[in-house]
Amino acid sequence: MLDKHGKIERNSFLLLFLTVIVVSIGGLVEIVPLFRVETTIEKVEGMRPYTPLELAGKSIYIREGCYTCHSQQIRPLRDEVERYGHYSIAAESMYDHPFQWGSKRTGPDLARIGGKYSDDWHVAHMIDPRSVVPESIMPAYAFLARRGARLHDIDRHMRALQRIGVPYTDEMIENAYWDAMTQASNDPYEADALRSRYGDNVNIRDFDGNPNKTTELDALIAYMQVLGTLVDFKTYQEAQ
Amino acid sequence: MKKKTDKTEKASRTGPEIDKHSGVETTGHEWDGLKELNNPAPRWWLWIFLLTVIWSIWYWVMYPSWPTLSGHTEGLYGWTQHKQLKEQQAEILQRQQAYLEAFRAMPLDGIAEHEELYRFALAGGASAFKDNCAACHGIDAAGMSHYPNLNDDAWIWGGSLEDIYESIKYGIRSEHNETRYSEMPAFGADGILNRQEILDVTDYVLSLSGLAAENLRGAEIYREQCASCHGMDGRGDRSVGAPDLADAIWLYGSSRDAVYSVIYHSRNGVMPHWDGILSEDRIRQLTLYVHSLGGGE
Numbered sequence: 001m002l003d004k005h006g007k008i009e010r011n012s013f014l015l016l017f018l019t020v021i022v023v024s025i026g027g028l029v030e031i032v033p034l035f036r037v038e039t040t041i042e043k044v045e046g047m048r049p050y051t052p053l054e055l056a057g058k059s060i061y062i063r064e065g066c067y068t069c070h071s072q073q074i075r076p077l078r079d080e081v082e083r084y085g086h087y088s089i090a091a092e093s094m095y096d097h098p099f100q101w102g103s104k105r106t107g108p109d110l111a112r113i114g115g116k117y118s119d120d121w122h123v124a125h126m127i128d129p130r131s132v133v134p135e136s137i138m139p140a141y142a143f144l145a146r147r148g149a150r151l152h153d154i155d156r157h158m159r160a161l162q163r164i165g166v167p168y169t170d171e172m173i174e175n176a177y178w179d180a181m182t183q184a185s186n187d188p189y190e191a192d193a194l195r196s197r198y199g200d201n202v203n204i205r206d207f208d209g210n211p212n213k214t215t216e217l218d219a220l221i222a223y224m225q226v227l228g229t230l231v232d233f234k235t236y237q238e239a240q
Numbered sequence: 241m242k243k244k245t246d247k248t249e250k251a252s253r254t255g256p257e258i259d260k261h262s263g264v265e266t267t268g269h270e271w272d273g274l275k276e277l278n279n280p281a282p283r284w285w286l287w288i289f290l291l292t293v294i295w296s297i298w299y300w301v302m303y304p305s306w307p308t309l310s311g312h313t314e315g316l317y318g319w320t321q322h323k324q325l326k327e328q329q330a331e332i333l334q335r336q337q338a339y340l341e342a343f344r345a346m347p348l349d350g351i352a353e354h355e356e357l358y359r360f361a362l363a364g365g366a367s368a369f370k371d372n373c374a375a376c377h378g379i380d381a382a383g384m385s386h387y388p389n390l391n392d393d394a395w396i397w398g399g400s401l402e403d404i405y406e407s408i409k410y411g412i413r414s415e416h417n418e419t420r421y422s423e424m425p426a427f428g429a430d431g432i433l434n435r436q437e438i439l440d441v442t443d444y445v446l447s448l449s450g451l452a453a454e455n456l457r458g459a460e461i462y463r464e465q466c467a468s469c470h471g472m473d474g475r476g477d478r479s480v481g482a483p484d485l486a487d488a489i490w491l492y493g494s495s496r497d498a499v500y501s502v503i504y505h506s507r508n509g510v511m512p513h514w515d516g517i518l519s520e521d522r523i524r525q526l527t528l529y530v531h532s533l534g535g536g537e
Contacts, residue, residue, distance in 0.1 A: 033307035040311075076325040078332070083371050085517065087325070115415065115517065118510035120386065121376055132384065133375055203415075 044091045046232040049166050050223070051198050052154045052180040053214075057223025059150070059157070060216050061100070064141065069106035072099075072227065085112045086233050095166045107138055112228030119207045122221045144216040145208055151180045172197050184218040186211055201229075336360075340521065348401040351528060358528070365529025368522050372514070381533055385493060386509055393535040394489045398478045400537045405527040411513030412481065419513060422480040427465065428504030437461055442500045448474040448486040451494060 008015050033039070050058060061067070074080050076087040088111050093099040117125075121132060127145060129136040155176040162168040172179070179197065182188045186206040195202055207221035256265040256278070265278040299305060303315040333340070339360040343351065352358050370379065376387040383389035388396060397407050397420055410418045427433040433441070437457075444458025445466075463472070469482035476484035483491060491509065492502045514523055530536075 029307060033309070033312070036309055076321045078325060078328045081325065081329075087322075115512055116372070117375065118512060120510060124386070125375075132387075 041090045041094055042236070044089065044231045045235050046230045047091055047094065048199055048230060049095045049161070049168055049172075050226070051183055051194070051202060052151065052158065052172075052176040053149070053183040053219050053222045054226050055157060055161075055223075056149045056151060056154055056180065056216075057219035057221070058096075058100075060144065060220045061223060062098075066110075067100050067102050068104060069138070070108070070110045071102035071105050072109065072111040073101035073103075074109055074111045080109070084109050085228070088228075089231070089236070092228070092231055095161075097161060097164060097166070110224070110227055114225045114227040114229035119205070119221055119225070120209065122224055123208055123217065126217060126220065141217075141220075144220060145210065147216045149180070149184075149214050149216050149219040151177050151214065154180060169197075180219075181214055183222060184208075184214040343521065343524070348405065348524060348527060352532075361525045361528040362532055364522065364525035365527075365532075368518065368526055369529055372518065373526070376511075381530070386491065386507075388491060389489070390530050391533045391535060392489065393537070394484060394487055395478065395535065395537070396476075396483050396491075397481050398537070399531070399535050401527055401531055403478075404530050404536075405523065407511065408526055408530070409513065409515045409523050411515075412511035413508055414510060414513040416513035416515060420481060422469075422482070423508055424469065424482070424502075424506040426504065426506040429506075433461065433465065433503075438500060438503050441466065442496060442503060445474070445485050445499055445503075446494070446496065449488055449494075452496075 008018060049055075072088070072093070074084045074086070074088045081087055088101075092111070093101065123145070124132050125138075126140070127142045128140050129138040130140075155173045158166075158168045158173045158176055162173065175193065175197070178190060179194050182190045182194045183202065183204050184206060185204070188194070188204050191204050194204065203222065203225050206218070207225070208215050208217040210218075257268060257275075258264070259266050259275065259277060262277060267276045267278045269276045300313070301315065302317050303319055304312050305315065306313045339357055342354070343357055343361065346354070346357070351361055369377075369381065373381070377383050377390055378387070381390040388394075393399060395403070397403055397412065407420060410416045410420060412420045413422075425432060428435070428438055440455050440458035441461045442458070443452045443455035444462050446452035447454045447458075462470075462474075469477055469480050470485050471477055471482075474484070474486040476482050483489075488494075490498070492498055492507055514526075518526070
C-alpha cells in the first residue's frame with residue numbers, strides 16, 4: 001500500500017481525482033458546520049440590525065480601511081477583558097457583512113467603543129487625532145466633516161443585506177433615507193417612528209456638531225457610538 | 241514529454257536503475273541527463289512525523305476539535321477559552337480578595353487611612369485611568385482644551401470624594417438617567433444677546449481675571465444674564481457646573497475670540513458615564529485616584 005504512490009504519481013488523472021477527494025474532506029469538515037450556524041450564535045437580547053445612518057457609517061469605516069489598524073473583536077483573554085470589557089460574542093457580529101473582527105491592532109480594539117467617548121471627542125479626534133492624543137499616529141480624516149453621507153441608495157444596500165438574511169423589514173427599507181436624516185438631527189421630526197423600528201436605545205442627535213448637513217462624519221460617529229452597546233450582558237451572563 | 245514517459249515505462253519494466261556512482265536506486269525520473277536518487281527520508285524526520293501524528297490524535301481526544309452537526313466534539317479535558325478566562329479571573333480575584341472585602345466595606349473617606357488599602361486603590365485607579373480617561377483628560381490628568389485638568393483644585397462640579405464619584409459614575413451631560421446636567425444658553429445663536437452686547441460681556445468676563453479693562457455695559461448684562469449661574473462675583477456655582485470665570489483657568493481658552501465664541505454658541509461639554517461600563521470597584525478606585533492627584537477636597 002505505502003509503495004503504491006509511484007503509481008499515483010505517474011497517473012495524472014488518478015492523482016487529480018485523489019487530490020480532489022482529500023481536499024474535499026478538509027473542506028467539508030470546515031464548511032458543513034457553517035450550514036448549522038445557529039449552533040455557534042448565542043441567543044441574546046438586544047441585537048438589532050444597524051440603522052441606515054449607522055450602516056452608512058460602517059461603509060465609510062470599510063472604505064477608509066479603518067480595519068487595517070483596528071480590530072473589532074475582544075478575545076476571551078484576561079488582559080483584553082480588563083481593558084476593553086466583556087469579550088465579543090458571535091451574536092454581536094451576526095448582522096455584519098463583512099464582519100470586522102480582524103487581528104491587526106495598530107490602534108486599539110473598537111468592538112466596545114460605543115459610549116466610551118463623547119461625540120465631541122470623536123469629532124476632534126477624526127479631524128485631528130493629535131489634538132486629543134498628542135502621540136497618536138492615526139491619520140486625520142478631516143474631509144469626512146465636509147462630505148455629505150451617501151444616503152440616496154442606502155435602501156438598496158439594506159435590500160441586499162435583507163436578501164442574505166439580515167432582518168430588515170420592508171418598512172425599514174422604505175423609510176431608510178428619512179430614518180437616516182432623522183437620526184442625525186438635534187430636533188428630530190420622526191424620532192418616534194425611528195424608535196419604533198429600531199428600538200428605544202437608538203442614539204438620535206447631531207453627531208458631528210454641524211446641524212446643517214448630514215455628513216460622513218455624522219454617519220461614522222453614529223456607527224462608532226453603537227459598537228458593542230447592543231447586547232444586554234446582564235441577561236447573557238445569567239443565561240450562561 | 242513523450243520521451244520521458246517512454247523512459248519511465250522502461251524503468252518500471254526493467255526494475256529500478258542503480259546509480260553507478262553512489263550505488264543508490266534512482267527514481268527513474270530524468271531531466272536533461274540529471275537523475276534523482278531514491279534515498280529514503282532521514283530516520284529522525286520520519287520519527288518526528290509519526291510523533292506529530294500521534295500527538296494530533298491525542299489532541300483530538302483531549303481538546304475540542306472536530307466540528308459535528310450540532311456543534312463540535314468537547315474533548316475529555318472539557319477545555320474552553322471561556323472557562324480558562326473564568327479561572328484566570330477567579331485567580332486574580334482570589335489574590336485581590338484580601339483587599340477587596342475590606343475595600344468594599346469601607347466608606348470612601350476612610351480608605352486613605354489604611355495604607356495598604358489605599359495603595360491598592362490608587363494602583364487600580366491609575367491603570368484604569370490610562371485605559372479609559374487619558375484620551376480626554378490627558379495621560380497625566382492635566383487636561384487640555386475642552387477637557388478639565390484634574391490635578392488642580394479648580395473644580396467645575398466639586399472635588400470632594402462624593403462629588404468626584406458622582407461625576408465619574410453618572411457622567412456629565414451623559415446618556416445616563418442620573419447624569420449631572422446643566423445647559424448654558426447659546427446667547428448669540430439663540431438671539432438672546434446681540435453682537436455688541438456679547439462683546440461687552442466678553443470684556444467684562446475677561447476683566448474679572450484682569451485680562452481686559454472693566455466694561456460697565458458688560459457688567460450690567462452680566463448681572464442680568466449670567467450671575468444666576470456664574471455668581472455675582474463670577475466665582476461660579478458647582479451645583480450647576482458653572483465654572484469660575486474670575487480665575488486663570490479656562491476650559492475653552494482665555495482669548496477674546498474663545499470667550500466670545502463660548503458665549504455666542506455655548507459649549508456644554510460631555511463626560512461619558514462609567515456606570516455599567518466599569519465595575520463599582522473600579523469606579524471607587526478611580527475616585528480615590530483622581531482625588532489623590534492634588535486637588536482633592
